[in-house]
Amino acid sequence: MPPLRPHRKSRNGCDRCRERRVKCDENGPPCSNCTNRQLNCTYLKVEAARTRVTNARPSKYQAPPASENSDTRSTRSRNGVGSPVSDLSTPHEIDNLELMHKFSTDTYKSLCVSDSENITWQITIPRLALKHHYLLDGIMALASMHLATTAEPAEALIYQDRGLQYYNRSLSPFRHAIDNITPQNCDAVFAHSIVMIAISIASPRLTATKDESSSITENIVVLFELLQGVKKILQACKPWVKLELFTQGEFWKKTSTELNADEDAALAHVASLNDLVMTGVYAKQHDICKDVLAHLRHCYAKFARSPDPAPVMAWLAAVDKDFVDNVRCRQHFSLLILMYWGVLLVKLDGKRWWARNAGKALVSELLEALQGGDPRWDSALSWVQRKLSL
Structure with a gap:
């Protein structure tokens, strides 16, 4: 009988995988299991356990160590806007609260076409983002980049990096969603495509403040390619889209x-x-x-x-x-x-x-x-x- 391989227990798995008693890849949120099943992937139990063990609160702007492998990191750097940035694992809770507050009180206004869209961008889409984490990453990225435009220079660089990290993290699950359009995810993909346009237009000038080479023409080409998939929503899946935004509105x-x-x-x-x-x-x-x-x-x-x-x-x-x-x-x-x-x-x-x-x-x-x-x-x-x- 061949020797048994040692089993590596998943100690940092997400809440859903723990409930289902399946092995988690620990790369979330969302992990691959939750992504494939379109589940709301959270790590509340893991974070609570870590807090009890360390009994220490991280700095407001400190991102915890990443849990993904080098192949994933290099892919995100190639596909994301701006220059390669450090990896982003689950940010500290206070960062999320700050960015969500910024989005829901100020940033959302910059995406509205008419007054009729205010409620949609301020309330409906943040609620939708809680079910689709690439959209949540997208609105966090935009809010962080918005904060960078008014912050002091030292803090502005931190907000810029955090915004690019969030955006890059959203790309892979966003592409997966485009390739697997359903009535349940089409509104989230549609909303994220609009957020993504604003981020792609804004990012070259934000990264340029750090003396990094950045071309808005290159960003537009990447954006073109991503939006090709979104066109499928408006063409083949138009009856599924409920959000009256963008070219879908009465305007x-x-x-x-x-x-x-x-x-x-x-x-x-x-x-x-x-x-x-x-x-x-x-x-x-x-x-x-x-x-x-x-x-x-x-x-x-x-x-x-x-x-x-x-x-x-x-x-x-x-x-x-x-x-x-x-x-x-x-x-x-x-x-x-x-x-x-x-x-x-x-x-x-x-x-x-x-x-x-x-x-x-x-x-x-x-x-x-x-x-x-x-x-x-x-x-x-x-x-x-x-x-x-x-």
Whole structure:
């Protein structure tokens, strides 16, 4: 008989696994067992036991040692926004209370399109987040980044790191949820996609305060790729979505689509450039760009009617995968179109804290990348420079 292998008892398993008497991977919350069964994963008994043993309270900003392996950590660093950050295990309770208070009293307002959404973002979505931990991590991340914008420099760096840690931790379970959409999780995925847009736009300037190299263009590409999965919700699972947010609300359905003469002429010029430049071997890209430009014009018109985040965010969520691939490959005409969306993003500056200086940063990056290119684009680039006083 072969010798029995020693059994490693799970001493730090989550409450659910303890109740079910199954082995927990201790990597939560949520652990893999709770993720697969969509259970509310908590570690209340573990934390209580640790408190009794140590009889000591951690510092307000100190994150306990991580319990995940190096492969998980490296994956989160590659897929997350900003630069690699330290791992985040269960934060101390006081951190959660502080961040949830910030979100439910202040941060939520920056995501609202209309007054009718206030209750949804302030009450409904935090309650939903208690059942879906990637959404909870998302709103904690956004609140922490919001606190960083008003904190003293030393504390601001701590809030920035904590926000990025929360965001990176949300990515893997969020992708799992996208691949396994159900009537029970589709609202949480939908809400998290909106939170994720705000975080991705805000993060490059936050990390830049630490003298780290960060590109908002790269962040937008990562965001594009994540949002491709969210499109499945609005297309195949639309009857399941109950949250009246974003492009699902009455605002998007009823407002007119008139556009002022200057912006109408500028977008029409880019469309004519598409007809002129993207021909021959670029015929497929021409059709892709034509559809993307049509939707961008629609978003400009909606913003002119009501200056809120919905039209700006909607374009990011609606673009086709082939366009995303072109942007990732730095195809110049696709970058030109992205730059025109950057002009629309500039319009949120001063209205939403997470968009502050983001549009101008994106446009400046893209202008530098496109300088010295096709001379037929000069007038299109000049319009952007004039619009932003660059």
